[in-house]
Structure formats: structure tokens, C-alpha cells
Amino acid sequence: MDQHNLILGLVERYPELEGCLTDVDTVGNERDLFRKQDFLEMQPGFRKLHQHGFHIRSHHGETWRTLRYGIQAVDNAMNIWHIDRLEHGLSLGINPNYYFHSIMQRVLEWNRKGRGVPLGSMEAFELEDMDWKEHGGVLGKIMDGDPLSDDEVREFSRVKFYAAREVERYQHDVLNRMIDKGVSITSLPSSNQRLTTSLPDYKDHPFSWWERKNVRQGVGTDNYITLDTDYLQELVILLLSDPKNLKITKLLMVATGEARRPYLSKLLWDMG
Ligand SMILES: [Zn+2]
Numbered sequence: 479m480d481q482h483n484l485i486l487g488l489v490e491r492y493p494e495l496e497g498c499l500t501d502v503d504t505v506g507n508e509r510d511l512f513r514k515q516d517f518l519e520m521q522p523g524f525r526k527l528h529q530h531g532f533h534i535r536s537h538h539g540e541t542w543r544t545l546r547y548g549i550q551a552v553d554n555a556m557n558i559w560h561i562d563r564l565e566h567g568l569s570l571g572i573n574p575n576y577y578f579h580s581i582m583q584r585v586l587e588w589n590r591k592g593r594g595v596p597l598g599s600m601e602a603f604e605l606e607d608m609d610w611k612e613h614g615g616v617l618g619k620i621m622d623g624d625p626l627s628d629d630e631v632r633e634f635s636r637v638k639f640y641a642a643r644e645v646e647r648y649q650h651d652v653l654n655r656m657i658d659k660g661v662s663i664t665s666l667p668s669s670n671q672r673l674t675t676s677l678p679d680y681k682d683h684p685f686s687w688w689e690r691k692n693v694r695q696g697v698g699t700d701n702y703i704t705l706d707t708d709y710l711q712e713l714v715i716l717l718l719s720d721p722k723n724l725k726i727t728k729l730l731m732v733a734t735g736e737a738r739r740p741y742l743s744k745l746l747w748d749m750g
Pocket residue numbers: 505537540565566669700
């Protein structure tokens with residue numbers, strides 16, 4: 479509340495700031511801050527800023543303990559803080575089937591070599607979050623590195639399948655609510671690629687997929703000094719993330735906010 483009052487006090491003391499101070503943003507390590515109560519603390523302050531016309535942004539869905547928590551963080555930011563803009567949002571763009579399947583393949587590879595799953599690793603968190611029901615013994619063997627029988631591998635595969643399906647449903651539900659509410663997502667590709675392990679390559683960035691789903695989008699650099707990048711470079715990265723389907727005119731429309739496609743096309747032609 480102290481920070482919120484400071485911001486509102488500034489606008490009151492210096493009315494000329496009104497058109498310049500328009501948004502507040504929250505940034506930080508989100509891995510352990512995904513629960514409802516983590517968001518409730520700042521809710522009254524954001525409500526007050528909202529009433530004074532401020533837009534609320536937050537950096538969420540970039541890193542997570544489990545993908546489900548990564549989605550939950552976005553869900554809570556949307557429901558409790560009523561954000562207008564989400565920065566990163568990768569947890570809403572990762573394909574859960576692919577994500578969980580690659581975890582399983584990695585873990586099975588270790589298991590064949592008699593290696594267990596390192597405690598505190600992303601694989602360990604995801605495996606422990608799955609619903610093993612009466613098959614806790616299989617989880618135990620995986621964690622310890624006791625080689626699995628063929629039947630146990632099949633059981634692992636089944637548990638993984640249901641985990642992926644449940645997370646996928648939750649993900650689509652949150653993404654659809656975001657689209658309904660008109661909350662936009664800002665893509666920050668350099669940051670996503672370097673700070674998470676869930677985006678193996680730039681081509682895995684979901685920008686183009688979101689574009690096809692009609693998500694309101696934006697582009698940014700996150701922290702251009704630390705990441706040694708700039709806005710144009712981020713645009714080029716996004717363009718190359720899906721060179722077949724993403725058109726430069728479409729990307730420029732997102733980046734500039736210019737909605738007249740023919741006008742942008744003309745500018746591009748004129749450059750030639
Ligand atoms: Zn960030």
C-alpha cells in the first residue's frame with residue numbers, strides 16, 4: 479500500500495505526470511509465488527490504482543516449479559489483480575503433451591542407465607505432481623533409478639498421459655478466459671529462451687500460435703541491458719520463430735498497433 483500511495487501521491491503533487499504515469503508492472507522471481515494468498519497481499523493496492531485509471535501488468539508464466547503452477551500464477555494474476563496485460567505467459571503457450579512427453583523420455587533414459595531423478599529438479603517436481611494413485615511404487619523406482627519393467631513403463635506412460643491432458647484443459651481454459659477479457663500477452667523471446675528451460679529453441683516460441691488463436695499480443699525486450707538485445711532484434715527473432723506461417727505484415731501490425739494492412743504493405747513495397 480505504501481508504494482501505491484507513493485505513486486498516487488506523485489500524480490497528485492505533479493499533475494503534469496498524469497499522461498506519463500499510466501501503467502504499473504510487477505516483476506520478480508515467480509517460482510514460489512503462484513498461490514492465491516501470494517496475490518491477495520497486493521490486491522487492495524492494485525484495485526486502488528485501477529480506480530485511478532492505471533493499467534496493471536505483470537510478468538507471469540515464465541518460470542515455474544510445475545507447469546500447472548505456471549498456469550495457476552497467470553490465472554491468479556488475472557482473477558485477483560485484474561491485469562490488463564500479461565508479460566511472458568509462456569505457461570499458456572507450451573504444448574503440455576510435448577512438454578510431459580519429453581520429461582518422460584528424459585527420465586526413462588536415466589532409468590535405463592540406473593540413474594534416479596535429482597531431487598529439486600524440474601523433472602522431480604513434475605513427477606511428484608502427477609496422480610500415481612495406487613502406483614506410487616513406480617514413482618519410487620523412477621526416483622531411485624531402479625530399472626522399470628515393461629509394464630511399469632506402460633503405467634508411467636498412462637499416468638503421464640492423464641497429467642498432460644489435465645494440464646492442457648486448465649491451460650486452454652485460462653487462455654480462453656484471457657481472450658474473452660481482452661487481456662493481452664507481451665512476448666519477450668530473448669528472456670524466455672535464456673531464463674527458462676522449457677523453451678529449447680526460439681522456434682518453440684508460441685507467438686505465431688497465439689496469433690492464430692487471436693490473442694491480443696505485444697512485443698517487448700524484458701530487460702534489454704541484461705539480455706543485450708533490442709526491440710528490432712526481438713521482432714526478427716519472432717519472425718524467424720515461424721518463418722513459414724508468420725507474415726511480416728502481421729508482425730508489424732502487432733508491433734506498431736497500425737491496423738491498416740494495405741497501408742503497411744504499401745510502406746513495405748515503397749522500401750523496395
Ligand atoms: Zn520478465
